[in-house]
Amino acid sequence: MNTITGLKGQSNQEIAHKLNELLANYEVYYQNLRGFHWNIKGSDFFVLHEKFEELYNAAQLSIDEVAERILTLGEKPLHTYTDFVAASSIKEYKDLSDSKSTVEALLESLRILISLEREILSMAGEANDEGTLALMSEYLAAQEKTVWMFASFLNK
Ligand SMILES: [Fe+2]
Numbered sequence: 001m002n003t004i005t006g007l008k009g010q011s012n013q014e015i016a017h018k019l020n021e022l023l024a025n026y027e028v029y030y031q032n033l034r035g036f037h038w039n040i041k042g043s044d045f046f047v048l049h050e051k052f053e054e055l056y057n058a059a060q061l062s063i064d065e066v067a068e069r070i071l072t073l074g075e076k077p078l079h080t081y082t083d084f085v086a087a088s089s090i091k092e093y094k095d096l097s098d099s100k101s102t103v104e105a106l107l108e109s110l111r112i113l114i115s116l117e118r119e120i121l122s123m124a125g126e127a128n129d130e131g132t133l134a135l136m137s138e139y140l141a142a143q144e145k146t147v148w149m150f151a152s153f154l155n156k
Contacts (some may be wrong), residue, residue: 001072009074011127016075018123019132023066024078024087029109030059032093036102044099052102055146062139069132079095089116105151110143110150117143 002012033056040048067077078084085092090109096102117136124132 003042004072004074005129005131007127007129011123011129012073013075015120015123015127015129015132016070017074018116018120019066019070020075020078021087021089022113022120023063023070024084025090025109025113026059026063026066027081027084028090028092029089030063031058032090032105033059033093035093036096036106036152037093038085039097040099040102041097042099047101048099048102049152052106052146055106058142065135071147072131073129100154103154107147107154110147114140115145 001007001009004011033052037049037052037056040052067079070077078087089112093105095104096105117140121133121136121140124130124136
């Protein structure tokens with residue numbers, strides 16, 4: 001039993017492990033967005049430069065929330081680049097500079113984050129872990145909206 005959450009140790013641990021996978025993906029996603037923000041070129045520069053910054057700032061907040069949720073559940077958050085890259089399904093994107101490839105990479109990354117968050121949401125639901133569940137709901141709603149906007153941007 002976790003003395004902070006009052007939840008069963010086993011589900012706490014399983015959820016925390018999955019949250020660490022999410023954390024790793026968020027970190028790679030964050031750094032990719034910084035690269036897109038710096039390297040973007042072309043007629044969409046002003047729009048995307050700013051939009052990518054907005055997204056990496058949001059990601060930075062989520063990263064801290066997820067790490068601290070892992071601690072609240074009694075586990076340790078990953079915190080090194082080596083561990084992040086090893087545990088992340090989102091790959092590192094290097095030298096992307098046009099709007100189509102950056103936005104496609106963003107949409108693929110969001111697809112991965114959304115699917116992981118759904119998995120965690122369902123685990124948290126089964127474990128009555130309302131704290132984790134609420135975080136996932138918040139991320140999912142925001143990211144689904146972002147997907148809609150960027151898919152529209154690509155005319156899809
Ligand atoms: Fe900047």
